[in-house]
Amino acid sequence: MTVETQTPEIALDEQLGLVISNETTVKVLIYLVERAGSPKEIADGLNLKTPNVSHHVKKLLRMNLIELVEEKVVRSAIQHIYRAVVRPIMSDEEWEKLDIAEQQRYSVWIVQLILIDLAKSFSANLFDARTNNHLSRTPMVVDEQGVDEVASIQKRALEETIQAEANSAERMVESGERGINLIAVMMCFELPEPSAGLARVDPESTPDSL
Numbered sequence: 001m002t003v004e005t006q007t008p009e010i011a012l013d014e015q016l017g018l019v020i021s022n023e024t025t026v027k028v029l030i031y032l033v034e035r036a037g038s039p040k041e042i043a044d045g046l047n048l049k050t051p052n053v054s055h056h057v058k059k060l061l062r063m064n065l066i067e068l069v070e071e072k073v074v075r076s077a078i079q080h081i082y083r084a085v086v087r088p089i090m091s092d093e094e095w096e097k098l099d100i101a102e103q104q105r106y107s108v109w110i111v112q113l114i115l116i117d118l119a120k121s122f123s124a125n126l127f128d129a130r131t132n133n134h135l136s137r138t139p140m141v142v143d144e145q146g147v148d149e150v151a152s153i154q155k156r157a158l159e160e161t162i163q164a165e166a167n168s169a170e171r172m173v174e175s176g177e178r179g180i181n182l183i184a185v186m187m188c189f190e191l192p193e194p195s196a197g198l199a200r201v202d203p204e205s206t207p208d209s210l
Contacts, residue, residue, distance in 0.1 A: 036083035
C-alpha cells in the first residue's frame with residue numbers, strides 16, 4: 001500500500017545545518033538515498049538501535065528529505081517504509097516556472113546530496129586518493145554579463161562532462177574495465193558580500209589566498 005503524508009516544512013535556512021548536525025542523521029539519509037527501508041531495517045544495516053534511528057527518521061521526515069512510501073504488516077505490527085525524496089532533473093523552461101521558494105527547496109536538496117556524497121568519499125578515504133582530483137573555490141566580482149559568461153562556461157562544462165561519461169561507457173564495453181564511481185559538482189551563485197578565505201585548492205596549481 002502506497003501512502004502520502006503531509007509534514008510541516010522546516011525553514012530552508014535551517015535545513016543544511018540540520019542535515020549535517022549529526023553523523024547518524026547523515027548515515028540514515030545516505031541509507032535511504034541508496035534504498036528504501038524501515039527504521040528497524042536501517043538500524044540493522046547501520047548497526048544502530050531502532051529507537052535512535054526512528055528519531056533521525058522523524059527529523060528527516062520533518063525536513064521533507066524522505067517520504068513514507070509503504071505500510072506493511074509484519075508479525076501483526078505495521079512497518080513503515082521510507083525512502084529519500086528524489087527530485088527530477090529540470091530543464092531551463094521548467095526551472096523558470098518555479099517560484100523562488102520552490103527553486104530554493106530544489107537547490108537545498110542538491111546541496112544536501114553533495115554533502116552526502118562528500119561524507120561518503122571522505123569516510124572511505126577516497127576524496128584525495130587520486131592526484132588528478134579537482135577542488136576549487138573562486139570568489140569573483142563580475143558585472144551582469146560576467147554572470148552570464150560564467151554560467152555559460154559551466155553549462156558547456158556540464159555538456160562535455162556528460163559526453164565524457166558516454167565515451168567512457170563505450171570504452172568500457174570494449175575493454176571490460178570496471179567503472180570508477182565519480183561525482184562532478186559545479187556551482188555558481190551570488191553572495192551578499194565579498195567572500196574571504198582560501199580561494200582555490202587545486203592539486204595542479206599553487207593555492208591562492210585572498
